[in-house]
Amino acid sequence: MLPARIERPLAVSKLSLESLLETAGDAAFRIDSNYRIFFCSQKARQAFGADAGLIGKLITDYLAPDDIPAFQAGLAEASESATTTRVNSRLQIGNSAQWYELQLTSCASDSNQLEFLILARDVSEQHATEERLRHMATHDVLTGLPNRSLLSDRLRMAIAQARRLGAGFAVLALDLDGFKKVNDALGHAVGDALLRVASVRFRDSLRNIDTLARVGGDEFIAVLPSAIDINELQMIARRMISTVQLPFEIDGHVLYVSTSIGAAIYPQHGDNEVKLLAHADTALYRAKETGKSRCVIYDFAKFDLPEHDVSMEAAMYDAVRNGEFRLYYQPIIEARTRKIVGFEALMRWMHPDLGSISPTQFIPMAEANGLINLLGGWALKAACVQIRHFQEVAGRPLYVSVNVSPRQFRNDQFLQVMDDAMKLSGLNGQQLLLEITEGILMSDPEHAEVLLAAIAKRDVRIAIDDFGTGYSSLSYLKRFPIAALKIDRAFIKDLPVSVKDAAICNVVMSLASHLNLTTIAEGVENDQQLDFLSKQGCAMIQGFLTGRPLPPEEVLQVLQTGVLPPVSAVAEGARAL
Numbered sequence: 028m029l030p031a032r033i034e035r036p037l038a039v040s041k042l043s044l045e046s047l048l049e050t051a052g053d054a055a056f057r058i059d060s061n062y063r064i065f066f067c068s069q070k071a072r073q074a075f076g077a078d079a080g081l082i083g084k085l086i087t088d089y090l091a092p093d094d095i096p097a098f099q100a101g102l103a104e105a106s107e108s109a110t111t112t113r114v115n116s117r118l119q120i121g122n123s124a125q126w127y128e129l130q131l132t133s134c135a136s137d138s139n140q141l142e143f144l145i146l147a148r149d150v151s152e153q154h155a156t157e158e159r160l161r162h163m164a165t166h167d168v169l170t171g172l173p174n175r176s177l178l179s180d181r182l183r184m185a186i187a188q189a190r191r192l193g194a195g196f197a198v199l200a201l202d203l204d205g206f207k208k209v210n211d212a213l214g215h216a217v218g219d220a221l222l223r224v225a226s227v228r229f230r231d232s233l234r235n236i237d238t239l240a241r242v243g244g245d246e247f248i249a250v251l252p253s254a255i256d257i258n259e260l261q262m263i264a265r266r267m268i269s270t271v272q273l274p275f276e277i278d279g280h281v282l283y284v285s286t287s288i289g290a291a292i293y294p295q296h297g298d299n300e301v302k303l304l305a306h307a308d309t310a311l312y313r314a315k316e317t318g319k320s321r322c323v324i325y326d327f328a329k330f331d332l333p334e335h336d337v338s339m340e341a342a343m344y345d346a347v348r349n350g351e352f353r354l355y356y357q358p359i360i361e362a363r364t365r366k367i368v369g370f371e372a373l374m375r376w377m378h379p380d381l382g383s384i385s386p387t388q389f390i391p392m393a394e395a396n397g398l399i400n401l402l403g404g405w406a407l408k409a410a411c412v413q414i415r416h417f418q419e420v421a422g423r424p425l426y427v428s429v430n431v432s433p434r435q436f437r438n439d440q441f442l443q444v445m446d447d448a449m450k451l452s453g454l455n456g457q458q459l460l461l462e463i464t465e466g467i468l469m470s471d472p473e474h475a476e477v478l479l480a481a482i483a484k485r486d487v488r489i490a491i492d493d494f495g496t497g498y499s500s501l502s503y504l505k506r507f508p509i510a511a512l513k514i515d516r517a518f519i520k521d522l523p524v525s526v527k528d529a530a531i532c533n534v535v536m537s538l539a540s541h542l543n544l545t546t547i548a549e550g551v552e553n554d555q556q557l558d559f560l561s562k563q564g565c566a567m568i569q570g571f572l573t574g575r576p577l578p579p580e581e582v583l584q585v586l587q588t589g590v591l592p593p594v595s596a597v598a599e600g601a602r603a604l
């Protein structure tokens with residue numbers, strides 16, 4: 028309740044005030060200190076309907092209940108400060124609530140009682156526009172789902188709530204297996220329609236309290252508050268998986284896709300947004316690698332990935348900006364002639380304070396946070412341009428071997444990046460060798476088939492890196508256009524003494540010769556190994572014996588003088604990208 032009496036002169040007569048109010052705003056009211064209306068303008072009567080019978084009613088009866096406290100505070104302030112205050116409130120008109128800006132002014136009645144003038148301006152359209160803009164900034168246009176920015180808010184809220192309650196929650200990362208194929212074959216319009224329908228199905232299989240966001244292409248993230256029981260989590264995931272397995276009828280096409288899901292649980296798999304998303308993403312990759320259409324829950328012990336280091340991740344972004352990443356080049360030698368025929372480009376991170384950071388540390392991180400696409404694209408272009416320079420100095424053609432990571436291989440832009448690298452450097456296809464692992468081929472063979480065919484069409488060659496250490500399912504050698512096998516150092520290091528390793532190398536080389544594949548042995552460290560491999564028909568070798576990875580300026584010296592710098596005693600820390 029507001030004070031009933033105030034000492035304030037009345038500036039205008041009652042009559043002239045009310046005639047003024049008739050023309051003011053979209054509606055005008057006079058109320059007493061008990062909020063009771065004793066005057067309303069003609070426009071107010073029209074707005075509220077002629078029979079509204081406003082006089083004698085409480086203005087608060089027409090306000091949305093949520094807005095009443097702010098309205099009362101506005102009146103109190105107007106009365107105390109003797110100035111006009113403004114509040115935005117919803118006025119209940121018929122069955123709908125509309126937004127008004129209310130100008131509140133206190134004054135004294137003839138009998139020196141406190142009363143208020145309320146000038147109302149209809150701001151419902153402006154409010155709707157603001158609401159639309161807010162929605163657009165926080166939602167995905169295609170599916171209407173929350174976007175990454177709103178997801179980030181919801182995740183932070185979930186973390187704060189979980190901390191308060193000492194409870195947990197789950198984060199799911201999911202995407203559509205086979206989506207790219209639909210997009211490529213039937214066009215973006217069909218792809219977009221598929222995403223819209225799939226997002227509705229996902230949404231419907233979640234609970235009301237869950238958040239589903241679309242964070243890119245066919246990538247979605249779900250936040251499930253309080254769902255930390257593994258059985259409950261698996262049940263929700265199964266519902267999502269099975270809802271997508273039903274055929275989609277779009278534009279006269281009947282489409283079949285599936286979904287793979289990776290889950291991370293707060294707090295055991297991460298106590299912040301970055302860690303939770305990274306670990307859910309890692310689990311998603313594992314789900315795809317191990318058969319798709321399934322849900323995998325993150326597991327520190329099994330996934331054997333370095334702990335996601337947020338400060339290191341921030342440093343990586345800086346490093347890209349500051350040019351701290353460099354490429355080193357390890358010579359690849361023809362076993363028969365011992366001449367340099369090419370180089371493998373290997374990435375190094377020279378941190379200004381920490382010194383050289385091992386690729387085994389930063390590559391998995393870049394793979395998890397997606398930075399690998401940027402780094403890998405840069406490496407591919409820089410290596411091609413550099414090799415062009417090397418061969419000008421050497422006066423003979425050379426080739427460059429570049430490692431391609433799983434995430435790069437899955438990226439839609441990969442082919443474009445490769446084409447740009449070729450164009451920029453003027454290399455021909457034969458001078459570029461892309462190193463991929465067996466895992467890449469096995470995780471999505473349909474995608475691999477399309478992409479490798481496009482790569483082979485450009486004469487660019489593909490090598491299987493670390494051959495023999497992965498799945499060793501040889502069927503892919505027949506299915507895909509593979510040009511070379513890189514025999515893993517694990518089989519080389521005990522040669523020629525180890526009978527088993529010698530047998531494995533013989534089999535690999537015999538297989539390669541029958542399939543017309545080039546062999547490159549990695550990690551060759553002494554002459555006995557080189558002699559053995561050369562006799563068995565291994566075409567090329569790479570290792571400390573014939574040159575450690577060198578910065579470009581040292582490679583230029585080698586090419587000019589033909590002399591390799593002495594190998595230091597430092598162990599070969601350079602694992603491939």
Ligand SMILES: [Mg+2]
Pocket residue numbers: 371430462492603604
């Ligand atoms: Mg490699």
